Amino acid sequence: MTKVNTKNIYRADQVGSLLRPEKIKNARRKLEAGEITADALRQIENEEIKRVVEKQKEAGLGAVTDGEFRRAWWHFDFLENLTGVEGYWSGDGIQFQGKQTKSRAIRVTGKLGFDDHPFLEDFKFLNEQAGEHTAKVTIPSPSMLHFRGEVDPAAYPDEAVFFEDLAAAYKTAIGKFYEAGCRYLQLDDTAWAYLCSDEQKEKLREKGLDPEYLVEKYLETINNAVADRPDDMTITMHICRGNFRSTWISSGGYEPVAAEIFGKLNIDGFFLEYDTERAGGFEPLRHVNRDDLTIVLGLITSKHGELEDKEEVKQRIEEASKYVPLDQLALSPQCGFASTEEGNLLTEEEQWEKIRHVVQIAEEVWS
DSSP states (O other): OOEETTTTEESBOOOSOOOOOHHHHHHHHHHHTTSSOHHHHHHHHHHHHHHHHHHHHHHTOSEEOOTTTTOSBSSHHHHTTSEEEEEEEOSOOOBOSSOBOOOEEEEEEEEEEOOSOHHHHHHHHHHHHHTTSEEEEEEEOTHHHHHHEEEOTTTOSSHHHHHHHHHHHHHHHHHHHHHTTOOEEEEEOOHHHHTTOHHHHHHHHHTTOOHHHHHHHHHHHHHHHHTTOOTTOEEEEEEOSOOBTTBOOOOOOSHHHHHHHHHHOOOSEEEEEOSSGGGOOSGGGGGOOOTTOEEEEEEEOSSSSOOOOHHHHHHHHHHHTTTSOGGGEEEEESSOSOSBTTOOSSOHHHHHHHHHHHHHHHHHHOO
């Protein structure tokens, strides 16, 4: 559980989501059928979160999450509970390689804010279970509301005001999480990976969006959102190229946005997908220009159960250290194991083997 620098970033970590237990899946089905109450579901979630937190501790992790067990999605559950945002069922889901998600979507219908958000109580429960370990909160980055949501022009005729209010809502959220005891918060952001892909950037242009403008506005909005965080609060960002039922969306190395995210985003660390060639090489890490910025290398895939060769992983960490000092590097899976409640195509035991693999490799590299 050796920490990196003075912040609560660990040599061995995990992105956040874990495979949903059958008990929770069954309870959700029963709730939808009217066979149990929401309180009964929450009690089952509580029991399974207690269990999974202990499993993370046993695996050797220093920071623990609730596995996102109370969510259906990694992003929509948080975003649609912001003031001024609503979720709805649309005609189409999000298209991955050969698979499509359920047709959930979000839209901004009024002034944005953060008030009485259910994730606060969810965090408090996790924090109680964490004990001496660090309770890590994972929420979508501010940019995901703009990237994945629709904005009603009647609510925000001026997009500049939208981004100002979005940053303010997140600033409030960060303060509320801190008051609740949170000292480690992770922003999940797939938009940056889209902005690394020539194919996805062309699709954005076809929708009338300017990728360069998005880079500028997302950078500005995130920095405004995190500007007032206390010194003892760690904020990191996870970037990946899609994760649904072991499939993906985009490809492309980090070079197109590397100077901006590594050089200008005012956060403490990045969790970077690096388990396949789709993420490119380590050369973009040359843009890391701060000695207090940690790069968590996602070299272990969460998309299948086969364990990576330990020596090959160590070799890749050594390659990355040519661009970022070893003391600023850490290791994790490339993404969560269940970005949506359906989960990736591996067993729960394979999931724990992956996490233990991360811990063992980290202990050998940074011992």
